[in-house]
Amino acid sequence: MRLIDRRLTILLASVSLAACATAPAIQTAAPAGVAPVAAVAVPAEPVPVASLVQEVSIPHQKFVLENGLTVLVHEDHKAPVVGVSVWYNVGSKDEPKGKTGFAHLFEHLMFNGTENLQGDYFKYLQQIGATDLNGTTSFDRTNYFQTVPTGALERVLFMESDRMGHLLGAVSQGVLDNQRGVVQNEKRQGDNRPGGLVFYEVLKALFPEGHPYRHSTIGSMADLDAASLNDVGNWFRDKYGPNNAVLVLAGDVDVATARPLVEKYFGSIARGPVNNPAQAAVPVLSANSSMVMKDNVATTTVSRYWPVPGLLDPQLVALDVGGSVLGGLASSRLDEVMVRNEKIATSVSAGLYAFQRVGVFNVQATVKPGVDPALVEKRLDELVADFIAKGPTDDEVRRASVSEVAGRIRGLEQVGGFGGKAVTLAEGQTYTGDSDWYAKNLATYASITPDAVRAAMQQWLTEPRFALTLEPGQRPPYEEAKSVAAKGGKSAPKNATAAKPGPKREVPPVGTLAGLDFPDVTVTRLANGVELQYAQRAAVPVTQLALSFDAGDAADPANARGLQSMVMTMMDEGTTSLSSQQVAEAQERLGADISTGSSLDRSSVVLSALSANLAPSLSLLGDVVKNPAFDAAELERVRTQRLTGIAQLQKDPNGIAQRILPALLFGANHPYATLAGGDAAAIQRFTRDELVAFKDSWIRPDRMKVFVVSDRPLSEIQPLIEAEFGRWAAPAVPAGVKNFSAIPARPASPRIVLVNRPDSPQSVIIGGQVTPADPRDNIEALISANDVLGGNFLSRINMDLREAKGWSYGVRGSAQLSEKAVPYVISAPVQADRTGDSIKALNEQIGGFLGTKGVTGEELERTIANRVNALPGQFETSSAVLSAMMSNDLYGRPTNYQETLAAKYRGYSAGSLDAAIRGAVNPEGFVWVVVGDAAKVRPQLDKLGIPVEVVQPR
Structure with missing residues (x-):
């Protein structure tokens, strides 16, 4: 189900493992040609969808604390990790007028430390080797999740309880100002993309004034500018009580272990006001409406939008299957006619975006260059009308249902993350009050009929709709933040807090952590x-x-x-x-x-x-x-x-x-x-x-x-x-040969290549150089050192540009491994008025780190702990194992390479990490590519004293 849940994420740590290791421990079987091949029975028909649904099961136990916290526990002992997910029953639909973006802003604030754990929460999560760690906000909920080693479960439960019950004393005016800037840069980053302003117009067209779903989750620049410490405190007290939350533990844990820990850390948190999530009827438009938008796009896209029921409606599955058959599957009606046969569109889509109270049904076609958009619109409407009248076939419904169930089966291999078992249970409990909702929902997919799909299409897609055409042209002026437009500052003291801190709580130690198997x-x-x-x-x-x-x-x-x-x-x-x-x-x-x-x-x-x-x-x-x-x-x-x-x-x-x-x-x-x-x-x-x-x-x-x-x-x-x-033979023609010519010498001094993209509220900065590093020779030392400089959320360049300065939503540096070369690349999307300052700050951080300000003792301890402790979580799924096997082969590593990493990491010192990255990266060797509005950006760049060359897009 394609739920439109705009993933407004906190940037999470990315881990890249690479290097040679000691002699492999390979299990070698005899070549297949040596022994007879056993006969295998091949089924004549695919397994029925009803049988596939029986494969999807998440047995769990539920208990509720006296303060109202609902807790779900699922046992899965395949790996020594536990997915921990906390869902708060509050989202952007619950925001009053003038407070748009508050739920999402608060998601950010809840990552910036608590009364008993000062500073960024990523610091503590990385120390225990958390993987799949993030937080997201949607119209309907806010959630926080991480997968942690079993021995760190008590620590992370303390952390989540401190976030729930002991937060406001750590939310200062300085933290609020900084995260406001980060969120505004997150908004710029999305808005800056071609078509990035469309969603705002769709919501305004479909939902009337005062409707809870009329404004986007990211909010407006003006409302974000206006957020005060008092607003923040009241919002937290009203919305984030334990009785408004669901805690899910999925993985290497049982109820006997979980319940005492949950009682210990969450039981003393006072019950809060009951949040009754905003009710919202499905609006019916009075008449068809249309709009033409212009943006920096290559070709025209035509779209149709209808307001429809949401997650709680009995027609949910029928609408979703109808969208899949019409334009969601690779074999869809629209694909077959408009893309494959008539070739008047380069791509098409249709689908249901389901929220808790309402949904949006969308049909869209991207016009093939040279084709009249009016023709595409006409044909799109004809095909939709035909589908509404006739409905899908039995085979189409079966294919859509099997695809949905198969996707669920794959996703449930993971205990945590964006779509694993913990999320599945939390979603049902939060939205419907039934943690087994997933099973009932899938049973409906198995039994849905063409008649039910046709009935849903006829009921909802015959109502008035909103038509939007996005075509190449000049986009409207951008709504900037007051802090940028007027360079205004906040008058409140930076150390003022939203509440007085409570009594100190003792942070529990981390238990024994299992190694990777x-x-x-x-x-x-x-x-x-x-x-x-x-x-x-x-x-x-x-x-x-x-x-x-x-x-x-x-x-x-x-x-x-x-x-x-x-x-x-x-x-x-x-x-x-x-x-x-x-x-x-x-x-x-x-x-x-x-x-x-x-x-x-x-x-x-x-x-x-x-x-x-x-x-x-x-x-x-x-x-x-x-x-x-x-x-x-x-x-x-x-x-x-x-x-x-x-x-x-x-x-x-x-x-x-x-x-x-x-x-x-x-x-x-x-x-x-x-x-x-x-x-x-x-x-x-x-x-x-x-x-x-x-x-x-x-x-x-x-x-x-x-x-x-x-x-x-x-x-x-x-x-x-x-x-x-086994009998596939190579053709008679010679196999191909790659011709690796010499790589040009790394520049002795930096330069900037500027690409003009007018009216960009944000500049994209990418800097790179080819290093002398060998991907087969101790490359993990370079990558571990880069964790400190640019490799994860807590890296120096990200903490500087995002957390200290608030100029970016996230900055990364990475050693990008290939078989014959290792470039080092930095990516930094920044607000346009800080482009020059950002390059200057990046050069200062890089120069300092590669000079006299190398890895500190605290950074070494955190980095090694994270790399060692995260290994079991990194290879939890079969797809992660498959990827590791292929990487091991590419770089000539032994098949047990991943099991050798912990010992390697523990052997590093600050000096050895400094030596690895200083031998690879030259602070003066970067080529900086800047894509932004040259009228705003060029004067900033000229002040840096670095040669600037203006080029056209390739």
Whole structure:
């Protein structure tokens, strides 16, 4: 279900593991050709959706404290981690007039320390090795979540209880001012994207004045400017009591352990006022309405919006399935007609965005360049009307239901995060008062009928709707914050707090933390010599399989950037026996997901299959990989889509920067000098013969390895893979060869490349350099050192530009590993009026860190603790294990590499980390790309004393 829950996130720590290790401990099976292959029964039909629903189960226990806190506990002992999620039954729909954005602003404030844990909460969470840590706000709720090692459960329960009951004494005027600036930069970051202002207009058109869903969760600049400490205190007291919250613990825990701890830390928090979430009727528009918006977009998009019922309505599933059939599935009605057959749109979509009280049903088409938008609008309306009148077929409903259930099964492998078990239970309890709501909801998907879908469509999509056309042009003037527009300051003392702190509470110690038990990897071969690596994970009945080819973007000739990605895109656009429509339908019937992709060094085709449907899913995968049709008509369609995508990237500030930086770092002809999206001129001229020739040279069994993570044993998996790929022979043509030319010398002094993007409220800054680091030689020391400089939320550059100065929503620096090179790249979206100041601040932080202000004792302790303690959570899921297996192979690591990391990390000193990053990164070696409004930005840059070159988007 595509719930429109704008993820207004706190930036979270990103972890990148890399390096060589000691000798591997590999389980080696005999090559498949040595022993007979066991026969495997192949089911004639996919497993029915009703049977799949039975696979989805989250058994749990519930108890309620005297103060009203509802607690749910689910046991899952597959890994020594616990997902902890706290949902507060308050969101932006509960904000009164003049206080928009308060719920989300408060989400930020609740990460900035409490009366007993001063400073940023990420500091304490990283020390215990938390993963999947974040907080989000929607129209209907605010939540905080983290997955922690089992031994740290008591500590994190103390932290969440301190956030719930002991916060206001730590909320100072300085903290409020800073987080106000951070939120306003988060708003700028979203608004700055092409089409970033559309959602505001949709809400105003669908919901009348005074309706709780009329304003966006992010709020207005004016209301954020006006927020006071008194407002903050009253909002917290009214909304964040234990009786307005749900606490979920999912993972390596039981009720006998959980209940005493919850009572100990939450039981003394006083019950608060009862928050009765705002009621909201589904509005009915008086008549059709329309609007034309202009923005920095490449082509026109036409949309239709209807207000419809929300999560609590019996028609929820019917509306959702109707959206999937109409425009949500890859095989949807709109895709088949407007994109594949008539080719008048480059993309289409339809779907239900469900909130607690109401929903929005949206239908949208992006107009193919050169086509009259009026024609697309007419055809879109005709197809919607036809669907309303006739409804879906039995097969369409089944495919939509299977796709939904399969997605739920995959998501529930995770105990925490954005969509795991804890979130699933909390959502039902918070919104419906029933923690088993997920099961009843899925049962409805299994039993939904075409008649029910048609009835829902006829009831709601025949009501008046709002039509919006977004076309290329000048967007309206931007509503800036008062603090920027007038340079105003707040008069209240920075140390003033929202309340007097209460008595001190004792912070509990962290218990014993378990180490990582990475699954054993078995390495074997198919009859044709193809290597197969296998690991078993039994948490969910799913098989993840990747075919990895030694190709990637680096296989593109310098004059044909985008050829490899075009080939990979075309792989699932039809085979010699199935059309692209039929390939999409087959995946949906099976609940399978076949995706193609690439990195700089590898091209991949990945299958995520329900293990019950593995045999037919593998058969479909084999057809896609071995027999792509490269149909001429499909090629022209995909070509147009790619060219439209490139044109859009050239309008997007991040896309512009990403297309420019690689050539600046590597030189125009190097294999790594890629262009995001590809070279438009080259894509325009690619022929079918070129695609076939590339496929024959690169996407072939002698350049392939197979990686599998499954709940099924290798004895069951390998015969199926053998049957599909064991006899695949390489074509007679020679295999491709990459030509790695020399990388240009790193600059001795910095320079700035400026791209003018008028009227941008925010500037995107990306700085990079190619380091001499070797991805196979102790690279984890460099990455650990970078945790301190730029690698996670608590890094120096993020804490400076975001938390101290409030100029950015988040800043990152990363060593970006590839097989032949390791660039170091910094990304910093900042408010436009602070562009020059931000580059100056970045240079000061980088220069200081690489000079005399290296890793401190506290930073070393925190970094090592985080890297060691987070390992079990990082590899909780089968997809994470699969990715690790593929990375180990790419960088020549042993298969048990992840289990060697803890000892490596514990062996580091501040001096060894300083040496690693100082030997790799030169503070004077950066090329800075700035995408912003040159009229505002150029004068700031000229003051820096760094040469500035103005270029056009590529």
